[in-house]
Amino acid sequence: MKISQNDLIYFIRLDRDASRRVVEPRHLHPALDIKYSMELLSEFNKEYHDQWIDMLSEEELIAKVVKSGCRIAIIRATSFCFEESLSLSKKLQKNNIITIAIGQQTTQLLKISESLATDSYRYILHGETEIAVRDLIVELTKCDDDNELKSKYFEKFKSNYYHIVEKPEELPLLTFTQQEHRSYPFPFPVRGGFFKKWAYLLSAWGCPHKCDFCTLLVRKSTGDNLRRRSPERVVEDIENLVRQGADFIVIEDDTFFCNRNHLRTICRLIIDKKIKISWMCNARIDEIDEESLALAKEAGLKLVKVGIETGSPRVIEKLGKCKSGTTWLENISTSFKLFEQYEVGAIGLFMVATPGEEIEDFRQTVELLRTINPDYIQVQIFTPYPDIKYYKEVENFVNSEKSFYHYKVPEVKLSKITEYTESEMQNLLYRRFYLNPRYIYRHLRYCWRYYTNASYVRMLTRKLFEKFSDILRIKNYEA
Known part of the structure; x- marks a missing residue:
């Protein structure tokens, strides 16, 4: 052996x-x-x-x-x-x-x-x-x-032992093939250009926050001990990816804005070295500040993915997202004003059918969505993953040997809403947002060039064809 x-x-x-x-x-x-x-x-x-x-x-x-x-x-x-x-x-x-x-x-x-x-x-x-x-x-x-x-x-x-990357500084630089650069694009138009070659990196492992709904089943790293690479090493990684041909980089950290000194030093190095690169990252809404955002914008930031979750202060507090739900909503308002001011795009992540959620909570989410201007939204359905505290409430009613996924309807409903099903809540938010004439106008204002670009139209057509072909091939095989 x-x-x-x-x-x-x-x-x-x-x-x-x-x-x-x-x-x-x-x-x-x-x-x-x-x-x-x-x-x-x-x-x-x-x-x-x-x-x-x-x-x-x-x-x-x-x-x-x-x-x-x-x-x-x-x-x-x-x-x-x-x-x-x-x-x-x-x-x-x-x-x-x-x-x-x-x-x-x-x-x-x-x-x-x-x-x-x-x-x-x-x-x-x-x-x-x-x-x-x-x-x-x-x-x-x-x-x-x-x-x-x-x-x-x-x-x-x-014994629930999990391996961690103790010294991320020692990890090697990554090489992406040209096929890989082309195969992992963000699926929607991004402000500021047409990007064809995408690359990815981590500047840090771990997340210092402890939201009650967060699960290792969807995170990119493990643990709450933040282990960072030096800003110089991160920028070396960026230069390496640019030399390979990347024109857009996705920074995969659970939250890139959590350490302002780390973020700002990386941005200043990108600016000082005159590295021409566009990038996106994840961030918590309460970590966005004007100085950091302005510096990140100058360094090439185009898009930020932020977890909004809900418009209900009560639900925010129940989920352990923030001690004060009212403060969280104030941070949402302030951050989206900064995104508008510095013309940085944002993806808002929402969650429906959370434990104990009532119809008034959901109405507050619908109202919040009307007052902010993200470039895109994603609406997840609350899922009691096996490693979070809410799983104990449902473990006798779910099959842990089955797949879990936060975009499908879970086996057990934890919200108190009877007026809508989980899928109806999800679809209602999507319709209210994407079919709003104000959103359509803003989207075309920033991204109309994508729809006149022959390469993008070909890529979009190819992706749609591949998607339907894969689904049909799998269903035919299983039949």
Whole structure:
């Protein structure tokens, strides 16, 4: 069973089930954890298949992996393709392939029976696995019989041990292929230009905030201890991506504005070095301040994704988003005025059907949406993921072996609203926003050039064709 550097390691990123469930356009992100692990395993023989950009049926994927002759398959999956990952791993193990689970699925694996977890995967790595994958592979090259090693890793997993990137400064620079640059665009027009080559980076791991609804099943990193790369190293990464041809960078931090000195230093370095790059990031609405936003705008910021959640102060406080819901709403108003002043686009993230939400709370959200001007909105349905406190209220009524996803209707309703279903609430917000003549005017004012650009029209047509083709192919296969 001993592994050598000549043995093939196959990295797989799953997505087939998610594409079947989601009808709205999706922002496809590269799997940065896999990218880092592959760079750290540079001396090993590796292949990578990303279902996000090259979707195969399960049978086609199994045939491809088995044909490669690999000894190890590292499967990265999220909660919304959980069942798919278990099925794939079991079938690969029948072909004598060692399977290793990484990604947000591992949080859900903690909630199911030990026997199902061990039957499904040989190894399970929980948390930030950029370096942990490399360490496990190296250990596998040193043992003839891995039963003792498997037991050690499983004991860690059972104890809820999660790997973290202690020193992100030591991670290597990433390389994106030209296909990858083209395959992970933001799906909608962005102010300030037409962008064709997209790249991604993390400047920090962890999030210092503790919202009651937040889950490791959707986060990019683990833990509340913020571990930052130096601003100089981040800008070196940006320069590296620009040299590769990127014209837009997505900064994947859970919240990029949380440390003002870190953010401002990075922006000043971009400005001083005269790096011509556009970028977007995530931020909390109560972390936006005028000086930071003005500096970020000068450094190329085009779009900020902010969690608004709801227009109800009561719900904000209940969700643990902020101690004062009234202060949170004041911050929303102030931040969107700053976005308008500095012409920075914003994506507003909303959540409906939250625990204890009443019809008046929802009406306050509808009213709030009328008073702000985001470029886009996303409306999620509250989902009691297995690692948040609200799961205890529903665990006897849900199947933890099934996929969870915050854009589908959960099995149990926690809100008190009877006037609308969860989907009706979601659709009502979408209609009120996107069909508003004022929004249509603003969108065309900033983005009309996209619709006269032949390349964008071709890309949009191709994406729509691929989306419908994938759905039809999967349904026909399953039929």
